Amino acid sequence: MNARFDPLSLNLDAAAEVERICSTLRAQVLKQLRKKGVVLGISGGVDSSVVAALCVRAFGPGGVLGIFMPEQDSDPDSLNLGREVAEWLGIPTVLEDISPVLLGAGCYRRRDEFIRRVFPEYGPGWKNKVVLRKAKGTAGYNVFNLVVRGPHGEDKEARMPLDVYLGIVATTNMKQRTRKQLEYFHADRLQYAVAGTPNRLEYDQGFFVKNGDGAADVKPIAHLYKSQVYQLAEYLGVPAEIRHARRRPTPTPSRKRRRSSSSASRSRPSTSACTRSTTAFRPRRWRRRWASRPSRCWTSSATSPAGAAARATCTRRRSSCRRLPMRQAPKPRPSDAWIQVGDAARLELPHRAWWEHIVQDFRRYRVTNDPALRTLFLSQGFWASCVYRMSRGAVERGGIIESIARPLVAVAQKLVEIVTGISIPPACEIGDGVYIGHFGSIILSPQARIGHNCSLAQNVTIGSAPCAEGRGAPTIGNRVFIGAHSVIVGHITVGDDAVICAGSVVHKSVPARAVVMGNPARVVSYDGSFDYVLYDGMDVDPARRASLEKVRSLNVGPA
Numbered sequence: 149m150n151a152r153f154d155p156l157s158l159n160l161d162a163a164a165e166v167e168r169i170c171s172t173l174r175a176q177v178l179k180q181l182r183k184k185g186v187v188l189g190i191s192g193g194v195d196s197s198v199v200a201a202l203c204v205r206a207f208g209p210g211g212v213l214g215i216f217m218p219e220q221d222s223d224p225d226s227l228n229l230g231r232e233v234a235e236w237l238g239i240p241t242v243l244e245d246i247s248p249v250l251l252g253a254g255c256y257r258r259r260d261e262f263i264r265r266v267f268p269e270y271g272p273g274w275k276n277k278v279v280l281r282k283a284k285g286t287a288g289y290n291v292f293n294l295v296v297r298g299p300h301g302e303d304k305e306a307r308m309p310l311d312v313y314l315g316i317v318a319t320t321n322m323k324q325r326t327r328k329q330l331e332y333f334h335a336d337r338l339q340y341a342v343a344g345t346p347n348r349l350e351y352d353q354g355f356f357v358k359n360g361d362g363a364a365d366v367k368p369i370a371h372l373y374k375s376q377v378y379q380l381a382e383y384l385g386v387p388a389e390i391r392h393a394r395r396r397p398t399p400t401p402s403r404k405r406r407r408s409s410s411s412a413s414r415s416r417p418s419t420s421a422c423t424r425s426t427t428a429f430r431p432r433r434w435r436r437r438w439a440s441r442p443s444r445c446w447t448s449s450a451t452s453p454a455g456a457a458a459r460a461t462c463t464r465r466r467s468s469c470r471r472l473p474m475r476q477a478p479k480p481r482p483s484d485a486w487i488q489v490g491d492a493a494r495l496e497l498p499h500r501a502w503w504e505h506i507v508q509d510f511r512r513y514r515v516t517n518d519p520a521l522r523t524l525f526l527s528q529g530f531w532a533s534c535v536y537r538m539s540r541g542a543v544e545r546g547g548i549i550e551s552i553a554r555p556l557v558a559v560a561q562k563l564v565e566i567v568t569g570i571s572i573p574p575a576c577e578i579g580d581g582v583y584i585g586h587f588g589s590i591i592l593s594p595q596a597r598i599g600h601n602c603s604l605a606q607n608v609t610i611g612s613a614p615c616a617e618g619r620g621a622p623t624i625g626n627r628v629f630i631g632a633h634s635v636i637v638g639h640i641t642v643g644d645d646a647v648i649c650a651g652s653v654v655h656k657s658v659p660a661r662a663v664v665m666g667n668p669a670r671v672v673s674y675d676g677s678f679d680y681v682l683y684d685g686m687d688v689d690p691a692r693r694a695s696l697e698k699v700r701s702l703n704v705g706p707a
Contacts, residue, residue: 158373158375158376159379160376160379162379162380162382162383163383165380166202166205166380166383166384167698169202169206169368169369170202170205170206171206171698173186173202173203173206173207173366173368174206174207174659174674176341176366177206177207177341177365177366178659178671178674179674181341181365181366183335183339183340183341183365184211184338184339184340184656184670184671185203185207185210185211185212185213185338185340185341185657186203186207186211186212186213186335186340186341186342186343186366187212187213187215187331187332187334187335187338187340187341187342187343188200188203188212188213188214188215188331188342188343188344188345189214189215189216189217189327189331189345189361190214190215190216190230190233190234190241191226191229191230191345192225192226192227192228192229192230192232192233192390193226193229193345193390194377194378194381194386194390194391195345195346195347195369195377196230196233196345197233197381197386197387197390198369198377198380198381198384198386199343199344199345199368199369200212200214200233200234200237200239201237201381201384201385201386202368202369202380202384203343203368204237204238204239205384206659207659208641208643208657208658208659208660209237209238209239209240209641209657210239210240210640210641210656210657210658211657211659212237212239212240213239213240213241213242213334213338213340214230214233214234214237214239214240214241214242215241215242215243215244215327215330215331215334216230216231216241216242216243216244217244217245217246217326217327217330218243218245218246218247219245219246219247219250219323220247220256229389229390232387232389232390233386233387233390236385236386236387242334244330246323246326246327246330249326250322250323250326253322253326255319255320255322255323256319258315258318258319259315259316259319259320261315262311262312262315262316262319263276263294263296263312263316265309265311265312266294266306266308266309266312267294267296267304267306269298270296273298273299274296274297274298274299275296275297276294276295276296276297277294277295278292278293278294278295278308278316279292279293279295279305280292280293281293281307291307292307292308292313293305293306293307293308294306294307294308294312294316321357321360324357324360324361325357325359325360327360327361328342328359328360328361328363335365341365341366342363342364342365342366343364343365343366343367343368344361344362344363344364344365344366344367344370345361345364345367345369346361346362346367346369346370347369347370347372347373347374347377348369348370348371348372348373348374349373349374351370378391500580501541502537502538502540502541502542503537505537505580506533506534506537506538508580508581509530509533509534509537509580509581509582509583510523510530511581511683511684512581512582512583512601512682512683512684513527513530513583514684515682515683515684516585516682528567528568528569528570528584528586528587529568529570529583529584529585529586529587529590529604530584531564531567531568532564532568532570532572532584532587532590533572533578533582533584535560535561535564535572536572536574536576536578538560539553539557539560539561539574540574540575542556542557542574543557543574557574561573561574568587568588569587569588569589569590570584570587570588570589570590571590571591571592572590572592573592573593573594575594575595576592576593576594576595576596576597576598577596577597577598578597578598578602579598579599579600579601579602579626580600580601581600581601581602581683582598582601582602582603582604583601583602583603583604584603584604585603585604585605585606586605586606586632587606588606588607589606589607590604590606590607590608590609591608591609591610591611592610592611593610593611593612593621593622594621595612595620595621596610596611596621596622596623596624597621597622597623597624598610598624598628599624599625599626599627599628599644600626600627601626601627601681601683601686602624602626602627602628602629602630602681603628603629603630603677603680603681604630605630605631605632605633605634605650606632606633607632607633607634608630608631608632608633608634608635608636609634609635609636609637610622610624610630610636610637611635611636611637612637612638613637613638613639613655619638619639620638620639621638621639622636622637622638622639622640622641622642622654623640623641623642624636624641624642625641625642625643625644625645625646625660626644626645626691627644627645627677627681627683627692627695628642628644628645628646628647628648628677628681629646629647629648629677629680629681630648631647631648631649631650631651631652632650632651633650633651634648634649634650634651634652634653634654635652635653635654636648636654636655637653637654637655638655638656640654640655640656640657640658641657641658642654642657642658643657643658643659643660643661643662644660644661644691644695645660645661645676645677645678645681645692645695646658646659646660646661646662646663646664646676646677647662647663647664647675647676647677647680648664648665648669649663649664649665649666649669649672650665651665651667652664652665652666652667652669653666653667653668653669654668654669655668655669656668656669658671659671659674660695661674661675661676661677661695661698661699662674662676663675663676674699675699676695676696676699678692678696678699
């Protein structure tokens with residue numbers, strides 16, 4: 149066989165691959181595992197950033213929880229980059245400092261005890277790192293050496309005996325397992341699944357910790373080589389600071405799993421989102437070769453304030469790989485902010501003249517075959533939407549017109565509330581084609597945002613949450629059907645083509661095309677609102693057709 153490897157064979161269709169991964173994620177997490185979303189640790193690296201972006205595309209920002217888990221030896225840039233990723237995606241996050249847990253378990257103390265077997269003088273104020281060196285008298289055989297630096301800057305280096313090397317690896321693996329324990333804690337309390345971030349190279353080479361970073365419920369990029377992960381990162385728009393960052397290597401070979409009695413058996417299989425199959429951890433013949441690149445990250449002794457002070461200065465690098473100052477991501481202004489409502493789509497509510505909005509609303513009523521005169525004179529919902537459109541158009545003009553219009557708008561709003569029982573404040577943002585089929589007790593928050601061609605039944609409340617966590621009003625996507633007596637509260641998103649069944653209480657984000665019911669609301673299917681929301685041109689609407697195709701691809705929607 150004379151076939152040669154071609155680097156171009158690793159090129160992939162990023163758009164198709166992202167859609168395939170997201171579809172499989174939704175099927176596995178929502179249907180097979182019956183979970184509401186995903187939890188993942190965010191390190192600021194490209195792997196976790198790509199996995200986070202894929203999960204946001206699959207479940208929306210409200211269905212993803214990011215966790216920062218630094219400890220006292222962590223690179224401070226990791227937390228900064230991780231926060232930039234979370235801000236870019238708009239996902240909620242939790243900061244868990246694992247240093248107290250590691251101190252309580254004796255992680256740093258045990259590590260220092262092993263180091264003192266080689267350097268008895270090692271103590272508070274000292275720093276350490278593990279490097280690869282060429283063994284004497286050999287051309288390519290590498291060994292691990294331990295390098296320590298004293299409080300006065302003196303360096304010492306020695307080859308580690310096997311027991312010292314294994315001891316340092318074992319103590320450092322405690323960090324990965326502690327992080328995974330916290331991920332599953334948050335996953336259990338939220339009924340979420342845990343998403344893993346290893347790629348195919350790490351699996352092929354065994355570059356993970358058993359029951360640590362290798363443990364997860366779904367692993368979206370476990371089938372992709374590192375170069376393919378970078379292709380997805382560019383397609384997904386991962387910030388350039390992360391895609392081009394020169395990250396320092398792990399301080400010790402902590403993630404390299406040893407073939408010992410504790411790890412010889414295969415661990416629990418976990419689902420890979422790329423192949424709809426399970427991937428078990430397999431033993432590894434040898435560890436990743438770092439060539440002749442020594443570790444350039446110093447870690448400090450953690451037994452005194454002197455050690456903490458030393459850690460604050462342990463960010464030196466070689467001049468050849470010094471990172472340029474990271475540009476801080478600007479925070480979006482409220483007027484520029486956008487919210488993802490389904491498949492990472494942007495909810496756009498273009499500004500039109502108020503009479504154009506009324507025409508679009510009127511056309512929604514005509515689709516139901518109601519006579520025009522009936523709609524104009526007997527549809528209380530249409531009355532309320534007309535007063536809302538005119539009121540909003542008046543207050544948006546600004547200047548003296550706004551000053552004159554505000555008292556009139558307040559009176560008109562009160563009259564509509566008395567006559568119809570429908571309260572739509574002018575500050576509320578509503579897209580074209582809103583349909584209110586019945587009158588009576590419909591309350592909308594001034595901060596609420598509602599997309600195009602949405603249908604609201606009677607006794608619907610879309611309000612703000614008063615508590616600090618989740619404070620704010622909902623954002624409703626396009627073509628959403630909201631059933632009677634439903635309540636939607638909090639700073640959440642409801643994805644495109646979703647259905648809120650009658651009597652539901654929704655306080656968590658709803659994925660696109662989901663059907664939810666109950667108190668609290670839970671996803672019962674992904675049939676979407678295609679049979680409930682009717683409007684002119686729906687059969688040729690590209691957004692609706694694309695959404696319908698995604699449902700059909702999962703074999704859970706209309707035939």
